[in-house]
Amino acid sequence: MSLPGRLQETFSPEEVQFIVENQKIKIFPRITTSKKRGGDSSRNNNNNNTDNEDMSRWRMLTMDGRALENMIVMKSTEVTLWLALLLKQQSKCNIIIPEWLTIKGLDLMLQYEKRNIERFSALPWDWLVVSEILFKQAADDFNDPIYELRNRIQDLKEIRQMKVLQGLKNLNESHMQLDNLGLLEINELRPFIVRVMDKLRQIHASGIDTTETENQDYDDDNDIGMGTMISSDRDASSSIPPNAMSF
Amino acid sequence: MDVDIEDILAELNTDSTAVDYSGNNNPLSDIANTNVSTLYNSSYPDDKNIPTNKNPPGVRSNTKISAEQDYSSLMTLWRNERCSPELLPYPHHLMSRMLMRIQDQLERLEIISMDFMGQNSNTIDNSNKPINNNNMLPLLCMEAELERIKFIIRSYIRCRLSKIDKFSLYLRQIEQDSNLKSLDDLLSKDEMIYYQRHSEMILKLFNDTTLKHLPPELQAINDTTGTISMIDEPDWNKFVFIKVIGPNDKMLNSDPLLKKDSNNKFFYEVIIPELEEDVELFIDSIYVMRYNVIKNLLLDGKVILI
Amino acid sequence: MYCELANKLVVEAKRTEQLNSRNNARTTLPVHNDELVRNVLKEVTQLKKNLEFFKEQQDIMSTEGISVDSNVMKCQYFVNLLCLERNKRCLLGYQKLRSDMLDSMAWENNGMDVMGSNLGEENSNLTHQEQEYLKKYSELITEMKSGELTDIDLSGSLIPPKEVFIDVRVLKDAGEIQTEYGVFNLIKDSQFFVRQSDVERLIQQGFLQKI
Numbered sequence A: 001m002s003l004p005g006r007l008q009e010t011f012s013p014e015e016v017q018f019i020v021e022n023q024k025i026k027i028f029p030r031i032t033t034s035k036k037r038g039g040d041s042s043r044n045n046n047n048n049n050t051d052n053e054d055m056s057r058w059r060m061l062t063m064d065g066r067a068l069e070n071m072i073v074m075k076s077t078e079v080t081l082w083l084a085l086l087l088k089q090q091s092k093c094n095i096i097i098p099e100w101l102t103i104k105g106l107d108l109m110l111q112y113e114k115r116n117i118e119r120f121s122a123l124p125w126d127w128l129v130v131s132e133i134l135f136k137q138a139a140d141d142f143n144d145p146i147y148e149l150r151n152r153i154q155d156l157k158e159i160r161q162m163k164v165l166q167g168l169k170n171l172n173e174s175h176m177q178l179d180n181l182g183l184l185e186i187n188e189l190r191p192f193i194v195r196v197m198d199k200l201r202q203i204h205a206s207g208i209d210t211t212e213t214e215n216q217d218y219d220d221d222n223d224i225g226m227g228t229m230i231s232s233d234r235d236a237s238s239s240i241p242p243n244a245m246s247f
Numbered sequence B: 001m002d003v004d005i006e007d008i009l010a011e012l013n014t015d016s017t018a019v020d021y022s023g024n025n026n027p028l029s030d031i032a033n034t035n036v037s038t039l040y041n042s043s044y045p046d047d048k049n050i051p052t053n054k055n056p057p058g059v060r061s062n063t064k065i066s067a068e069q070d071y072s073s074l075m076t077l078w079r080n081e082r083c084s085p086e087l088l089p090y091p092h093h094l095m096s097r098m099l100m101r102i103q104d105q106l107e108r109l110e111i112i113s114m115d116f117m118g119q120n121s122n123t124i125d126n127s128n129k130p131i132n133n134n135n136m137l138p139l140l141c142m143e144a145e146l147e148r149i150k151f152i153i154r155s156y157i158r159c160r161l162s163k164i165d166k167f168s169l170y171l172r173q174i175e176q177d178s179n180l181k182s183l184d185d186l187l188s189k190d191e192m193i194y195y196q197r198h199s200e201m202i203l204k205l206f207n208d209t210t211l212k213h214l215p216p217e218l219q220a221i222n223d224t225t226g227t228i229s230m231i232d233e234p235d236w237n238k239f240v241f242i243k244v245i246g247p248n249d250k251m252l253n254s255d256p257l258l259k260k261d262s263n264n265k266f267f268y269e270v271i272i273p274e275l276e277e278d279v280e281l282f283i284d285s286i287y288v289m290r291y292n293v294i295k296n297l298l299l300d301g302k303v304i305l306i
Numbered sequence C: 001m002y003c004e005l006a007n008k009l010v011v012e013a014k015r016t017e018q019l020n021s022r023n024n025a026r027t028t029l030p031v032h033n034d035e036l037v038r039n040v041l042k043e044v045t046q047l048k049k050n051l052e053f054f055k056e057q058q059d060i061m062s063t064e065g066i067s068v069d070s071n072v073m074k075c076q077y078f079v080n081l082l083c084l085e086r087n088k089r090c091l092l093g094y095q096k097l098r099s100d101m102l103d104s105m106a107w108e109n110n111g112m113d114v115m116g117s118n119l120g121e122e123n124s125n126l127t128h129q130e131q132e133y134l135k136k137y138s139e140l141i142t143e144m145k146s147g148e149l150t151d152i153d154l155s156g157s158l159i160p161p162k163e164v165f166i167d168v169r170v171l172k173d174a175g176e177i178q179t180e181y182g183v184f185n186l187i188k189d190s191q192f193f194v195r196q197s198d199v200e201r202l203i204q205q206g207f208l209q210k211i
Helices: A005-009 A013-020 A041-046 A065-069 A081-089 A103-115 A127-137 A146-170 A183-217 A226-238 B005-014 B028-040 B067-083 B092-120 B134-166 B168-177 B181-186 B189-209 B291-299 C004-021 C034-064 C070-108 C128-146 C196-204
Strands: A024-029 A077-080 A093-095 B239-244 B258-260 B266-272 B277-282 B286-290 B303-305 C165-170 C175-179 C182-186 C191-195 C208-210
Touching (some): A005 B134, A013 B134, A077 A081, A103 A146, B067 B134, B067 B303, B092 B134, B134 B189, B168 B181, B189 C128, C004 C070, C196 C208
Antiparallel strands (some): C165 C191, C165 C208
16 A cells, blocks of 8 residues: 555554644744844855855745744744754754743633633643643743643543534534644544544444335335434434534 | 845746735835745744635735744644645645745755865864754754654645545545636646646556446446446535634624633534534633534635644 | 355454464465365355256246245245355355465565565465465556556555664674765774664664664
């Protein structure tokens, strides 16, 4: 197989991280790349190598290179996460920790999670991955103690997992709405949810088939057959008010 | 002087057919110019503007296509392909732009690093970390970025090849049922070659090991008359995780398919035919839904698979 | 019982699949079960004979006007036909799984000819036709790699690049190496910041250690 079987069902954790690393994050550069400040471009003329200017230019294929060409020390700018991590690794920037990843921000989310049993708080879709990456690779950029943040992330993870488990009994053959569920959470649930719902769908479809033939074979008045039972069942499970966490 | 030899080279390189001219209303004289900016200017830093359009042949796009946008589209295409039960159309234009940029960047990086070698050859002995200087930083980032792009294309194509293998008999059916054209849109030239050659050799293997030892009436590989059809079709109703993102231009009011509920929230209305059930898919919401129900929205880039 | 042998083939294929799905290790194939395949094919011949026999019987009886319980006859015929079809499916399923595994092997081997490589002993598990197939498929991969995707390294790693550049410590003197970033003199206990792909080999060979 040209793609290993394990990758055909869902994304690997590494791939999830790869996806998340394309998100933007704010940084404080510790270097200045902007040519406008500190010496104008004519500075290059006294260098005997004329290509030198070209070499220090950023021509990026996945982002706007101008953000990188115009970095000024301690003047915040926005770059993709993987690049921020690379700069960080080179001690060329500090990462600005996002608002939600503070004790205050996480407490707010925790409160919401506890108050709303049927919903997930509006954490960013990459919250689990981003927090893990930043704890590991930008620990010194946090103002709050990391262990306190870690505890809260863990609490959030657990409380949301509880909700997911609670919601599994609502799995049906129609559909589900899962607002605010994070990418990593989705990716971990995917094989299970898809398999169960696909099975339910097949069972439902075969139920319809039999009732149809039964109805043909027997009295047509017999309206309260299996099919009706199943469909009314489904109606019950999908009659959750719109926007509610029907999970 | 601001003239950059690299830009001239790039201009020469890009003056080929690979660039999507479809949205270009400029006179011919503008084309070379437009292409360079098309290739390198990330003139659309606004994230929300990124079209998830796979830019199927014939679809006109009136925006300039930035490298950043293309990468973002490719990311979406990769994720869609990995999650969808069927093989999705090949993004001919997007991929040729992508591959051209990579080739360009590789050449550029080679020139830059050769230059550094020359510069550093004298100082190598006392510096064990030749990369650790600020001039090297862009190079470092561009190298890292290139690895990422290469990975995503590799993973994307490998995923597509595995689907081509899985559905080779089904593709053959499409090929025979409709005109050849549809398969040309679905596959790239290379993929087409792969599909033809691989199904040929696999058929030979099956023939030599199994089929030719069977009674003549059972020798078909694509028998659909038996109790079970031998042609594997995609599971059209497979459940997928979707996120509703709306029209590419974000003009919610001008999408005729979008409806508004009492809270003024926009949604697409879809029908699950098997259940005779209407479902409202709200913008920005996440659903688990049967693939067939959202297939058209997916192809229009109005939902993405996650 | 008919189809019992074929079922064994399926079970064997299933086991192979499970073994190979477990981790990231290289794909391996057990020996091709020639004997079992041959026996299933024998059964197919037998089933085919049965079918012809039933058909004949039915013809004879109907021409001689003997009243037969046609349902019993039809049922016998049908069961035999189903077994025949099932055997075909199992045989092809077995071969399909093996060819899938061969495909994986070819990709893992970068489309290089597996025959000449150190995988030689594993290849004795393959039939002559499978070896032929593997060779051809490897050639196809090589071709795919050199087409318009030549810059991509199509058979390269499917794990996302994480650290393109890494810090390494030299464990054993390894002399000078030349990379795009200059010449490195690898003296024991010195440290370098290098591109991972440049030194992958040296790490595997134990000259360098990732810090």
